[in-house]
Amino acid sequence: MRAVCYREPFNIEVVDVEDAKILNPTDALIRITSTAICGSDLHMYEGRTGAPYNMIFGHENQGIVEEVGEGVSSLSVGDRINLPFNIGCGFCANCEAGNTGFCLTANDKDFAGAAYGYVNMGPYTGGQAEYLRVPWADFNALRLPGEPDDEFENDFITLSDILPTGWHATVLAGLEPGNTLAIWGAGPVGIMAAYSALFKGAERVFMVDHNPHRLELAEEIGCISVNFDEVDPPEFIVDQTEGNGVDCSIDGVGYQATAPTGEEQPAIVLNQCVASTRATGRIGVVGLYVPEDPGAPSEEAAQGRLLFQIGKFFEKGLTMGTGQANVKRYNRALRDLIVSGRIRPSFVVSKDVSLEEAPDAYERFDNREEGYQKVVLKP
Amino acid sequence: MRAVCYREPFNIEVVDVEDAKILNPTDALIRITSTAICGSDLHMYEGRTGAPYNMIFGHENQGIVEEVGEGVSSLSVGDRINLPFNIGCGFCANCEAGNTGFCLTANDKDFAGAAYGYVNMGPYTGGQAEYLRVPWADFNALRLPGEPDDEFENDFITLSDILPTGWHATVLAGLEPGNTLAIWGAGPVGIMAAYSALFKGAERVFMVDHNPHRLELAEEIGCISVNFDEVDPPEFIVDQTEGNGVDCSIDGVGYQATAPTGEEQPAIVLNQCVASTRATGRIGVVGLYVPEDPGAPSEEAAQGRLLFQIGKFFEKGLTMGTGQANVKRYNRALRDLIVSGRIRPSFVVSKDVSLEEAPDAYERFDNREEGYQKVVLKP
Amino acid sequence: MRAVCYREPFNIEVVDVEDAKILNPTDALIRITSTAICGSDLHMYEGRTGAPYNMIFGHENQGIVEEVGEGVSSLSVGDRINLPFNIGCGFCANCEAGNTGFCLTANDKDFAGAAYGYVNMGPYTGGQAEYLRVPWADFNALRLPGEPDDEFENDFITLSDILPTGWHATVLAGLEPGNTLAIWGAGPVGIMAAYSALFKGAERVFMVDHNPHRLELAEEIGCISVNFDEVDPPEFIVDQTEGNGVDCSIDGVGYQATAPTGEEQPAIVLNQCVASTRATGRIGVVGLYVPEDPGAPSEEAAQGRLLFQIGKFFEKGLTMGTGQANVKRYNRALRDLIVSGRIRPSFVVSKDVSLEEAPDAYERFDNREEGYQKVVLKP
């Protein structure tokens, strides 16, 4: 089969590889119809993660069941399914508690959580290919109605990661209807967080970024844009909320945050969240922070330790929730909201390309070319 | 009336001051029967907070109603009451939501939260005196059964601060029955947190400290003691929990944490919490962190910014809750548990002394003399 | 002052009565600008509650502060305020827990809960008059921005009862974003429940009624209408939800429910909720059930005992929450949502009339004349 394979930094190729196949009775095999490139794929693409030669990328996957193992009871050949980016076993303590992003079975004993096609996330190949093996298929597959060529294909593909991750951010931030919210980072996840928040009844959503196109999209869906090249976000937000700050903040940026000067300041967003949130408010963090980052601007940052404003955080009695989304907690309800037409998240997808065009799409996406904000590959 | 007045660092005196009196129709005046010295009083006593000359200390107060304002409906002269250390108005957004530790009315417009006899916590004198004015008395007073000389006087005095603060720590840490828990700091608050956790059905409680007397008390109430002079707490705790870490951690120490070497390392406890807690676990922080600390070991720490292991915190998908206890959320139920004999927190009180002996008691408490771990003044 | 006074069944008059005035230091006095007639006023109007001669009706009240008692700290003369229909003291166990509809202080010792101008709800006169006394005014008043003649006056008046009651119904039913919901009763409360549910992200809302005008309004705001004269609601709803039933049901009708035949069947709606809700679903009841109803169709119903389908309820593992709305739990957030333009509930108000026209308005409302679904009096 054809697959997107990593070669070296800034170099991927689409090549022939051995076909994906069923290994366990609880596996299924799917033919990929849509597989999206994620911002987190760029960490690997840029060579900052030590991805091995030949690794197949792709954790946002959707397709048609080609074959099922004998231990699979709920799927049949021909079923249309979407896959959460995280892989869960369905029976460990974390999966049972709904924390499927932190499965204790699917990866090494010492690491909670697994995913398709990602460094350190277990021995699972990615879906930027023609076929994909799905472990514990009964548990991991989300059944979809309709056909791959229907109008919902690009709505459904957001169910693998960006939509539930955006939604999860609002959960981590403890967003309740009527709350005010500020989000840092108007990328696909930040936009999905804003879209989710407004759908769930947020009173107002401030979106902090400095990319004019991204801020424009945020405004189109109902956000108040805050350009950090022009204003100081905490000052602006506190001023707009009668001096109190917002009820909830979301860090959708993570450790590669930059100051208006362009300089990398890993803790700047986190500390702006603290400064912008009212006493007893909540902060949700879905932007990535890592325990090891060789390319970090300081030795401490390289070890994942950042100068966090814990003094103010404590004085205000704030709460902070973090971590990757437990996709399965949300994807059924989100699918049904798509089917009933209540949400249409496909507006965030900016481009469809063939699998063969992946190298070009990666390069343009990495260069932040307009129109390449969210690319879906169609094998 | 007689009152404990601050003079200068390490110097307090018991002197005659103007009688406390009712200022507003919603006030009550109480005659103090018990008023405890708190560890946080030592910050002021040691001169690290800029407390003004003549300030009356005391935020753990209990007594008998002497007089009520015309707007008070639920109290009568002679009623026995306990007072939460925090003062709430009862009608602001935070008080209504149960966040009475962050009242928006009782202190300055820019600061959420007020207390008796504490620097920056509003214009309220302390209760280490013969009498005390209680603002919004209907809201702030907790009615007690019985008489001041009964067996429960020292159980009830823990209702002002240490018992609900310990309990609050377990709530911030999201403790559920059956969870494992690790607590840093076996002072009165840490001990009350452990006592609360075991009462609420924790599976096991690890107590981290290095003071043998404190650890002994922790063991007596059912904790597993972890002496950080002898073992590395995260290593020990992870090992004892099948390599996973505990479900919940509590930081009961705060910014004045020290390493086994004796050196002050403000973030050491916080980061040990991160290292000791399992993926998707929760951390509750009731040990104090401050946004300004002129005596801090580094410039960043002086501004309340510490090197926090956010990389590991995020990777594990942890949650952290912080802040002073909202005493009123817990004090009714805790009072009833005392009355029915289900809990008897007075075991933590190590000494009763007269008001006149306060200077001596402060000095001995500040020197960590044995038997002076928790002192209650009896005016 | 002028006030709407009850005379005898089907007879109210607008007459001169003694002016409302401040009785306690914590009272305020307001000049009424809007006061709505509620469906529950009709129970009294029709003579089914033993309302005394001369009683002043009106529990949905809004106006301008004319005078404040000496114990009131947050209100000033000239402030524009809305009042929850329920009266709370702010300091009893229920008020503290947010259950302000069940205040233990404001009414008789044996009855939890108080209200303005309602039989058995305490000694408080109603607001269908020129002035109104507000007890515990700091706690009960909700500050409003703007002026009484602005565009929001009729949005704000819904904050007293119907909007938070509709919202409360969704909370009692445990509605989460993405859930399906069925509501019985498309009166003002049912419409507000549907409006709230859709705002909060319900997937689909079924509205069950048989009045074509009401169902039309429900459809206009996005509901699927279910006319119980035409279809069997449980059958229809289960069929539309893949045989499972809805996640949540709301009974917005109560004990005066009628079958398609027109016959009164007090338990019909409750049992249809049971039949229409999926296993492990939730039912919220805001339609009134009473422990005594002399006019009931059976002796058991007269004592508040109805033939409830507990067998099916248990087999499905359902949950049921009931009771009047704790308005204060919701009214701040709902006010802010109005001010920011996110919700505009005034669409449910069908008519403004002067206070003097109250007798005519009551009669037309009681006759269900079109255009009199929700009437606001403007003294």
Add this chain to the structure above:
Amino acid sequence: MRAVCYREPFNIEVVDVEDAKILNPTDALIRITSTAICGSDLHMYEGRTGAPYNMIFGHENQGIVEEVGEGVSSLSVGDRINLPFNIGCGFCANCEAGNTGFCLTANDKDFAGAAYGYVNMGPYTGGQAEYLRVPWADFNALRLPGEPDDEFENDFITLSDILPTGWHATVLAGLEPGNTLAIWGAGPVGIMAAYSALFKGAERVFMVDHNPHRLELAEEIGCISVNFDEVDPPEFIVDQTEGNGVDCSIDGVGYQATAPTGEEQPAIVLNQCVASTRATGRIGVVGLYVPEDPGAPSEEAAQGRLLFQIGKFFEKGLTMGTGQANVKRYNRALRDLIVSGRIRPSFVVSKDVSLEEAPDAYERFDNREEGYQKVVLKP
């Protein structure tokens, strides 16, 4: 293999039947070491459920893995496991949400929930036999430490049903630490509910029954006994709680409740719960109510409709949660509490007998002979 087989009302036999065996790759086969007789088995034993000739009873099962299917990843031959009475698939909407008692896969399409050896609960044989087939074994098995002949065997066997069902009752009743609680029915489940409640920090637990031995056991574990032959339970309970009623009530009896007269009154316990619970309190129901009961004392009761005091229930703003326990939600934590010695529920087991003695044990249990309150069969 030998198995307990139903013959006709009041007649079971231990006979040779075909060996249990693995049918699907996700099955496991276990050799039973302990299997308990449950009160609900008596419904079948007494012939009130239409159980078929030859049916094998037994839904409280524990044993050693003899064989695993190829799709099972977490179990090995020789593992010691306990089985929840309910069978879940692990991947349907209900199982994913933790509602494993209402699995949508394991039973017929129209009925949520399955169990071993119970009428209408799916095609699964019971465990009162030498061997048992376990479907979806990774999901349904709970791993136990130690060996079958260790001191915990009878503690662990309570994990299948009575302990988690008792615990679930406290969850359905919304019990929080510090709450007062009343329980109706001091059978094994009621006793486990009381034991759970006290372990979790209930303030006081009232136990209502009229069997002196049962009430004695309740008192031994710390309950206040209420003999309904001697006092009116609601009157007594309200009096003991300052006229308010308890925070929470648990109905551990169900539809076969009897009045002091001995007469069956199906709704008496439910309505006593309503009368005994304070305004805004919660009621949890684990005693069984059924939609069809041919032997009921009235035609309505035969259809599962009972005269429920909904009027008072609504006036007080009560909440009611019902349904069988989702065992998997609790059994990991409860197992760990047993292992750490925090709880020892085996005190409720009154007798161990061999499998061959089952007919005698059933008869004595059905006759409520002393010492036969909770019998465990040891094949």
